[in-house]
Amino acid sequence: MLATAPTTQKDRALVGAAELLIERTEDLLVANAADVARAEEAGVAATVVDRLRLDASRVAAMAGGLRQVAGLADPVGEVVDGWVRPNGLRISRVRVPLGVVAIIYENRPNVTSDAAGLCLKSGNAAFLRGSSGAITSNLAIASVLREAYVKVDLPADALVLVDDTSRAGAIEFMQQRGSIDCLIPRGGPSLIQSILDNATVPYVIDGAGNCHIYVDAAADLEMAERIIHNAKTQRPSVCNAAETLLVHQAVAETFLGGLAEALPGVALVADPKTMALLPSATEATEVDWAEEFLDLKLAVKVVQNIDEAMDHIARYSSGHSEAIITGSLAAADRFTQEVDAAAVVVNASTRFVDGEEFGFGAEIGISTQKLHARGPMGLRELTTAKYLVRGDGQTRA
Numbered sequence: 176m177l178a179t180a181p182t183t184q185k186d187r188a189l190v191g192a193a194e195l196l197i198e199r200t201e202d203l204l205v206a207n208a209a210d211v212a213r214a215e216e217a218g219v220a221a222t223v224v225d226r227l228r229l230d231a232s233r234v235a236a237m238a239g240g241l242r243q244v245a246g247l248a249d250p251v252g253e254v255v256d257g258w259v260r261p262n263g264l265r266i267s268r269v270r271v272p273l274g275v276v277a278i279i280y281e282n283r284p285n286v287t288s289d290a291a292g293l294c295l296k297s298g299n300a301a302f303l304r305g306s307s308g309a310i311t312s313n314l315a316i317a318s319v320l321r322e323a324y325v326k327v328d329l330p331a332d333a334l335v336l337v338d339d340t341s342r343a344g345a346i347e348f349m350q351q352r353g354s355i356d357c358l359i360p361r362g363g364p365s366l367i368q369s370i371l372d373n374a375t376v377p378y379v380i381d382g383a384g385n386c387h388i389y390v391d392a393a394a395d396l397e398m399a400e401r402i403i404h405n406a407k408t409q410r411p412s413v414c415n416a417a418e419t420l421l422v423h424q425a426v427a428e429t430f431l432g433g434l435a436e437a438l439p440g441v442a443l444v445a446d447p448k449t450m451a452l453l454p455s456a457t458e459a460t461e462v463d464w465a466e467e468f469l470d471l472k473l474a475v476k477v478v479q480n481i482d483e484a485m486d487h488i489a490r491y492s493s494g495h496s497e498a499i500i501t502g503s504l505a506a507a508d509r510f511t512q513e514v515d516a517a518a519v520v521v522n523a524s525t526r527f528v529d530g531e532e533f534g535f536g537a538e539i540g541i542s543t544q545k546l547h548a549r550g551p552m553g554l555r556e557l558t559t560a561k562y563l564v565r566g567d568g569q570t571r572a
């Protein structure tokens with residue numbers, strides 16, 4: 176039903192769901208408050224509580240995401256390419272839904288809405304399993320969306336949310352071979368490791384974001400300071416926040432002198448060269464260079480040149496997003512060509528590596544692998560291709 180549903184019907188469902196989310200904001204916030212209270216009583220880290228917490232503006236953002244998806248072109252049925260063979264066969268390749276897209280995710284209730292909306296628009300059934308910490312919020316959001324689907328004669332089970340949040344239930348969820356066409360995890364290292372150890376269905380890894388910013392010798396240092404402040408502090412608990420700063424030695428003394436003042440409240444860990452210029456920093460461990468802090472913490476290193484910066488990134492990067500700040504076209508070209516990541520950014524914050532910022536509407540995640548999707552995953556990444564072959568009686572010799 177979903178694979179063949181007309182675009183107009185899917186869009187009406189999405190717009191209706193957005194309106195219903197706004198209408199039920201108070202109910203959603205009451206449900207969310209119960210999850211937040213449990214988390215705070217359990218002593219959960221503030222950054223995790225931030226990901227869990229909803230307010231009226233975040234509910235409005237969820238609704239806005241659904242409206243954006245409704246306004247995007249429907250990928251289903253799009254002709255990717257086509258050609259005619261010498262024997263007269265007309266071959267075309269068209270986009271079709273993946274089928275049942277399963278998403279397992281941690282304490283981000285907005286993922287329930289984002290994932291459901293993108294799956295619906297791309298003609299897929301959404302099979303969701305959130306965390307125990309957000310279960311009350313997730314059930315409330317899913318109930319609103321299912322109600323909206325039924326109002327436009329789509330099946331409520333276009334969205335199914337699993338209410339078993341046990342570890343055994345999670346493993347069973349990952350092993351629904353024959354039912355799940357693609358599994359997408361959104362969470363930390365323990366969830367990703369569980370997928371690698373237990374999943375028996377095809378999956379796309381939404382991986383960690385150990386994102387680097389390299390300040391080149393030819394950088395505009397005022398620009399660099401603004402970008403680093405934004406990339407580290409605007410929302411430190413998300414995967415596209417900067418975690419490591421690399422600074423060319425030619426500008427290190429000038430630039431690092433004011434870094435602590437530019438990043439108030441950020442704990443700095445550093446190599447010995449940086450510590451000599453930045454007395455407030457403590458020594459970085461080997462673990463720090465590879466860590467996704469998801470907090471107000473930044474690793475800083477002085478490098479001799481762009482080669483050392485790229486070598487450091489190659490060693491420690493998680494393949495998410497890497498940025499260079501430079502006024503040199505040659506340096507920018509080298510960095511973009513040689514750095515291996517889902518997104519490479521020149522003279523802008525890593526925080527822009529996001530499906531909504533890329534114009535995809537809400538995203539299903541950011542893939543750090545290379546098959547079949549890489550980077551922010553929007554509607555097209557939730558489709559696959561089907562070949563259509565049309566003839567007029569041809570037989571093969």
